Amino acid sequence: MHVARSLVACWLLCCTAPPALAQTADISARVLDEQGRPVADAVVVAVPADGDLRLPSRPREGVVDQVDKEFTPKVTAILVGTPVSFPNNDNIRHQVYSFSPAKRFELPLYAGVPAKPVLFDKPGVVVLGCNIHDWMIGYVYVSESPWFAKTGSDGRALIADLPVREMVLRVWHPQLALAEEETRKRVDLAPTRHADVEWRIPLKPEVKLRRAPTAERGGRY
Numbered sequence: 001m002h003v004a005r006s007l008v009a010c011w012l013l014c015c016t017a018p019p020a021l022a023q024t025a026d027i028s029a030r031v032l033d034e035q036g037r038p039v040a041d042a043v044v045v046a047v048p049a050d051g052d053l054r055l056p057s058r059p060r061e062g063v064v065d066q067v068d069k070e071f072t073p074k075v076t077a078i079l080v081g082t083p084v085s086f087p088n089n090d091n092i093r094h095q096v097y098s099f100s101p102a103k104r105f106e107l108p109l110y111a112g113v114p115a116k117p118v119l120f121d122k123p124g125v126v127v128l129g130c131n132i133h134d135w136m137i138g139y140v141y142v143s144e145s146p147w148f149a150k151t152g153s154d155g156r157a158l159i160a161d162l163p164v165r166e167m168v169l170r171v172w173h174p175q176l177a178l179a180e181e182e183t184r185k186r187v188d189l190a191p192t193r194h195a196d197v198e199w200r201i202p203l204k205p206e207v208k209l210r211r212a213p214t215a216e217r218g219g220r221y
Helices: 002-016
Strands: 024-033 043-048 065-067 070-072 075-079 082-085 096-100 103-106 118-120 124-130 137-143 148-150 156-163 166-172 185-188 194-201
Touching (some): 024 043, 024 166, 043 137, 043 156, 075 082, 075 148, 103 118, 148 156, 166 194
Parallel strands (some): 024 194, 075 137
Antiparallel strands (some): 096 103, 096 124, 124 137, 166 185
């Protein structure tokens, strides 16, 4: 009788115990230029080698601000399907647009916050501009994978909560002097659930348009 009760107790414990947490892995990425200097604003993307992507149902809204007649941040990385708001915190109006194949849109001349965010529903690179201020250039990198990160001033980025499997990594940067696909690296996270990956990438010179005087084109906006 006691043995039977013990077996029943063990069975109930197994049935009611919370499931074990799924194992995850992480990748520490470092991006340098050809001279070994850290590269900021590089986007590192990790995609399972087997192509198994499980996207969240509702990505959080992204924000690209406009401060001192510049897009802030200059590079924004988001998951495909993410809505992005473009608040204008300047005391003049802006007219944000993009002709990029991944997302073509235009926000009519406005101040404050537009009524609706812009939905980025295709992966790719979206170049932002302002019809009033030609030097304003920004970038939205739309990733097809939920596992990505942007490097800081030290050229480092951490991608966490990855599935424990083989991953294919790649890097993008606005000044990248080669095709993004040429930066691909494969890492197997199964042995240690961690990987350190480094790139040395060639960069094109940055082209900066000269800012206009205080008076805006065609009068003050």
